[in-house]
Amino acid sequence: MEAIQRKVKAVFYALALTILFIASGCRQEKEPQARIWEPYNDSLEVAGNQDHPVERMRYKLIQSKILDKNDVFLPLYEEVKTFSREEYLRLKPMVFEQPIAAIQKHIKAGDLSYEELTLFYLYRIYTYELDNETTLNTILALNPSCLQEAQEKDRLAAREPDASRHPIFGMPILLKDNINTAGMPTTAGAIALKDNTTGDSFIAERLRSNGAIILGKVNLSEWAYFMCRGCPVGYSAVGGQTLNPYGRRIFESGGSSSGSGTAIAANYAVAAVGTETSGSILSPSSQNSVVGIKPTIGFLSRSGIVPISSTLDTPGPMTRNVADAGILLDAMKGRDAADAKSVETGMSGMWYQPEQKGLQGKRLGVFKGLLERDSLYREQVERIRQAGSEIIPFDPPEVNLDGFITLLNIDMKHDLPMYLKNQIRDRDAVRVSSVADVVAFNREDSLLRVPYGQALLEGIVVDSTNMDELEGIRMQLEENGRRYFDTPWEEHQLDAVLSVNNYHAGYAAVAKYPALTVPMGYRDDGEPTNMTFIAKPFEEDKLLDLGHAYEQLGPMRRPPAGYTE
Incomplete structure (x- = not known):
């Protein structure tokens, strides 16, 4: 039945796009990057990985069985379709691989606008992610109002050209899909949270208040890779298998912030935000040749982020250079009264701009x-x-790190229900309220929901460590x-x-x-x-x-x- 529904939807979209092409006349020849996405048979790709030397890269699937990319890409389709390749190539030297400071300089000079910057990244996303031969399966949602927000940044900059603004102002940023973001679902890659709607997390609020444009949400290892044993990194039931642009199906994408790493490597945004409990920023940053910061616990708020461990969790920047990582870190910092670990950093001014003290004498x-x-x-x-x-x-x-898994088990057993209780807005859309509920939900259709199993989630349910024992650990x-x-x-x-x-x-x-x-x-x-x-x-x-x-x-x-x- 689901396959029939997807086929009907694809026919409907094809008809809708035919109408758009007719309405746009000769412009169609200039927009090869804007196309309908068509589900494909990934069985040959899956079979091709069955002898991969890394056992967990012997995938069971690559394409998501849940996410229809047309639901993600059609809302902005018309705007991207009118952005020509000629315009893209004109902007490319000012944007591609460029640091924030250089991009802002071009904007201030009038050679580039915030709207054009946003369209540039959307063009790249549509070009590569709607092509099944190049898709990284990294984009789970796009902000439908991102272009209007960019236009407003342009109007504000024109009205107050000399105003002092944070360097993140007008910069399109992608967020890992366990970070609450108003206007887009926050799924943690799990079908149980597929329709989870929330307000902004604290760090999303900070980004918006400093003028950043949240471009969209990216794939991740489901439940931040605390779900299954020996399963692929970068896999989620919602998003499918994230792939590494340096070698699709050859190199691992790293996890759990796989979408953040692959998207920035492929120049889909200025920067991205990942989260880490242990290695989940450092790993995908390394696998995708980008910069990543795992800050001190408390430097950045965790409020509104789907948790594993209140002891160890932290968000952090993922960028293509160190200065941009500092800018993004600065744009998100601030004390959050709702996070007991959150503190004021005591850092002020432009500290995020490296002082180039060099390596001499270190x-x-x-x-x-x-x-x-x-x-x-x-x-x-x-x-x-x-x-x-x-x-x-x-x-x-x-x-030794004896007790590490126990720490994560008991933290998640207590922290996830608090998130589900305090952050979920639509109780009809999200019916789970505990880890045990998630395990039971997944067992209803394990082939679809947990094709690699859920051994770690099951381990949480049966772990009986008490709070006194946990504190000792x-x-x-x-x-x-x-x-x-x-x-x-x-x-x-x-x-x-x-x-x-x-x-x-x-x-x-x-x-x-x-x-x-x-x-x-x-x-x-x-x-x-x-x-x-x-x-x-x-x-x-x-x-x-x-x-x-x-x-x-x-x-x-x-x-x-x-x-x-």
């Missing part, structure tokens, strides 16, 4: 084991040494995480520790230490890899300085070859 700890087995890490560490830093190799103390994990870093830190008086990708994300998570990951190059097979800087709590400004200085040794990043046209 004492940076590096892992001996990584130096021995990772040639790219070793090569980049040597470049940092030549830039004037003192490199101190060390072996970290042996510590929290304290022990934080103590172990800090000892892992602090032992070499204090012995060698380090400024930061250098890691690779999300290799030490778990230790940084339980220690509550912030981390910044920056592209450092590509493996021999083309897979992206990042250098990750780890610092003490609330030293985000130090991380930005170090990351920016390292970035200047490059260029380290290049856009994915199939997404440069």
Whole structure:
């Protein structure tokens, strides 16, 4: 029955688009990027991955069985259709791969408008995401009023050309689809939340108040990858399988903020916001050659974000360069009375603009084991040494993270019901109120709703750890995480520790230490890899300085070859 309904809907859309083409006359020849999306048979692609050396990349499906992309793309279709390729190519040098500062400079000079900027990104999204050979399955929703908002930014800028505004003003931003955003569903990738409507999260409010344009929502690992064991990263029942633009079906997209990483790599927006419990920003940033910041817990509010763990969760920026990450971080910060961990950072002024203090004289700890087995890490560490830093190799103390899964289990068992109680607006659309309800809902149609199982969700339901035991686990994990870093830190008086990708994300998570990951190059097979800087709590400004200085040794990043046209 569902297949018949989808076929009828596709015929209806085709008829509607035929009418639009007739009405637009000869303009049709200029808009190859605007097309109806047609579901396809992904069985050959699925079969082609069955011998993939990474077992969890042996996909069961790629295309979503739930999301009809025409529901996402048709509301803005007419506006994008009238944006010609000639206009796109005129704007491309001013926007593609460009930092926020350069884009704002072009806008101030009158060479580019906020509306044109938004159309530029929509054009790219429509061009690549409506083509089944290039789609990354990354866009779950688009803001239907984004162009009107951009037009209003242009009017405001014309009325007050010299006004002091935040650099994020007028910049199109994508949000991971576990972050509440008014006007678009917040699904966490789960069918149980497919029609979840909410107001804005605290960070979405901050973005809007600073003038950002929320362009849309992006795919993620369902329930932020705390659902199944050994399942693909970047998969959700709502969005299907997120794919990596550097190698579709070849390289993992990283998780759980897979859509945020792939979208920014493919230049679908100025920047994106991800979330991390342990590695969920660092991993997809590294896999997609973008910059990601996992801030100190409390630096950014978590209110209005579908939770795993109130102990460890945090949102964070994902961008193509370090300065933009600082700008986005600054645009979201602020104390939130509804989040008990939220604090004022005490940072003021333009601190998010790296001061270019450089790497000279910095004492940076590096892992001996990584130096021995990772040639790219070793090569980049040597470049940092030549830039004037003192490199101190060390072996970290042996510590365990026993109880980590228990911490997540009990936090989610308590935190998710609070979200469902306080954030859901339509009780008829979302009928689950606990993790146990989600598990039961998924069992009603496990083939559609949880094709890879839900072992982690089931583990939450049966975990009987009490709150006193949980507090002991929290304290022990934080103590172990800090000892892992602090032992070499204090012995060698380090400024930061250098890691690779999300290799030490778990230790940084339980220690509550912030981390910044920056592209450092590509493996021999083309897979992206990042250098990750780890610092003490609330030293985000130090991380930005170090990351920016390292970035200047490059260029380290290049856009994915199939997404440069």
